Amino acid sequence: MSILAQNHTDEVALLDCIQKFFAKHHVGKLLKQCNGTKEKGVPSISLLKYKLGNIFIGRSMYMQQRTGSFKEDFSKNTFYRFLNSAKTNWLRFTSLLAADIVNNGIKDLTDASRKNVFIIDDSLFNRTSCKKTELGSKVFDHTGMNYKKGYRMLTLSWSDGNTLIPVNSCLLASSKESNIIGPVKAFDKRTLAGKRRKLAQTKAPEAMLTLLDTAVSAGLSAEYVLFDSWFSNPAQITAIKRKGMDVIAMIKKSSRIKYTYNDEQLNIKEIYSKNKKRRGRSKYLLSVDVIVGKENPIPAKIVCVRNKANRKDWLAFICTDTSLSEEEIIRIYGKRWQIEVFFKTCKSMLNLIGECHSLSYDALTAHVAIVFTRYMLLAI
Template sequence: MAAPSCNAYKLRGFAVMAIFLVAFEAVFQRRSFYQRKKDAPESIPFERDTFYRFLNSCAIHWRKFTLILGTAIIQKAIAPLTSGARRNVLIIDDSLFSRNRSKKVELLARVYDHVSGTYMKGFRMLTLGWSDGNTFLPLSHCLLSSSSKQQQLQGASEDVDPRSNGGKQRKLAQCKVPEVVLTLLQEAREAGAPAQHVLFDSWFCSPASLHQIHELGYDVIARVKKSEKMHFSRLMASTGTSRSSSRCASLGKETRSISYDALTAHTAIVFARYMMLALEQRRNMDERSLGELFYLTIDELEDLHYLDALVSLLNLLMDCAKEAEILDEEQVNQLLDLFVAKLLNLWGKCLKQCA
């Protein structure tokens, strides 16, 4: 189980998995925890304080949780049905986690929105995802505040132990972006996420970052900044990456928590939902997972039409009746004629022609 590995456990009371599932299924129920507890209190066995203590816990390592979950999906559900020659990639991208109407959210900062070209209140959500060209899975993230205290609208809570997972997450949120990128990539490699390349856009691309990522064992495919100060002797590609993290949009609309731990937990839970939906979509839409067996089965069904199958069953029934000496041949034919007469006219004519 991933829960103990991520330091998510309880010594007494309700199981962690039971609390997690309530948070996980909230969006599918289309009701918040408060609304569900109010409308159907018997559907949730624990109280409000238990739920919010779970989300606000600084002990749980949420980045490790999503990494373990995503890697398990890749290795157990996707890789066995995928050619070993397919190139897997890790994708780094950022998107705006807006909290524009908030004032007291922990580590809230002024961040630049590349879409609108303005500064807004919120976080820069840095996402590390995995893709094989067909399926995208968000593996890890960090809600970046600002490394500049002047840009921070709220500081980190002083009550959190800096040695805890929540304390380390807060420290990472205030680091420079290249440092956070290397941390996420190193954790993905240690978790066993299979990938040969790292994709990102131009604002992550610098000579120092390229060298450091290459030392981790990855080749880089990125859009290079146009600059007279930098020269590259080898370019693998110059195309921009897709904004994969935007697929997990509207993150800020579901939660109104002001705790950084709760925001991190909420983002990880949304990632887990997305992984489940991505896997289900692949299973339902990817015909290649069945290979040639899928087409051979269709061809076999086309060769044996419904009426032919029905005639074969009737002939078998007649043979069995004769062998058992229950009815003679004349009685069997009379029974068959009676059966056909009871059918719809169209079916009866077709059966007589097939016979």
């Protein structure tokens, strides 16, 4: 009979699992490429392993020190300096790690004909106190349809339909200075810290393109980019198409956004009302070909379907790959739901919101990147 406690055995198994993950995907090498190194003392990789595994043990550094169970060979000051470092490029780190996992693992397990996708969405990263949190803002929550304190966590992920891998993210503050509650620190705009804060104050549709460029430069690829109506402006759709990827997105029922249909400039409501809808139990109500954009117009297909939540209502999707069938457009867009599951998992199980109480924007960025790494560890 073993005299070792069960929690000790579980902790050893956890550390072994993390060690294998780090070795297989060269995490230390990737961290070094992203300036996540120290000149002396405990190596950064040890600090990352500790932070990564804390959630699975169920105790924070604070509680470990309070109970006397903290046995690491570094101080809390060393740990927090690692998180607060402004020179570590966490955006590129998670992108490179995701690319290594996808290209050297997941793609070998799936058929070459499977359509891979990038999924873009945002979720509220709420903070109860923002007056001292750097760039803390009043941001609009799409779920509650009101303003809350914190950030919008704009996230790009990759999926093959079965496995979702988070790629990178940005904690977006408000682009309006009047809505920023916390302090705004000045950094040289040429430095990584300056670029990070500039991106944080960029509007979401523009920041989305930066996340895509970072993912592609890291070695990731996908045939389609999926997002909901909050990002489906013609300018963003045509910009993504120029990058060599097709878009499948839900579109807004806005009277201001117009498409070229039968040589007329019409909004989606006018297009819907002008056409006869399919009857019976068809999977879609209407399918039309349109032209999107003014400066660099591209052909696209709009598909309208019934809203399952309200049978009297309808939803519209746009796809820049006109060769796809209506059923295939609907099926591929269904993969977007995976990112909602990802957000729920990170918040309820991986302690995305409650674990980090730092006031530094750099530390919050590091925390989000490490939570994404935890999810990658679980996903594979």
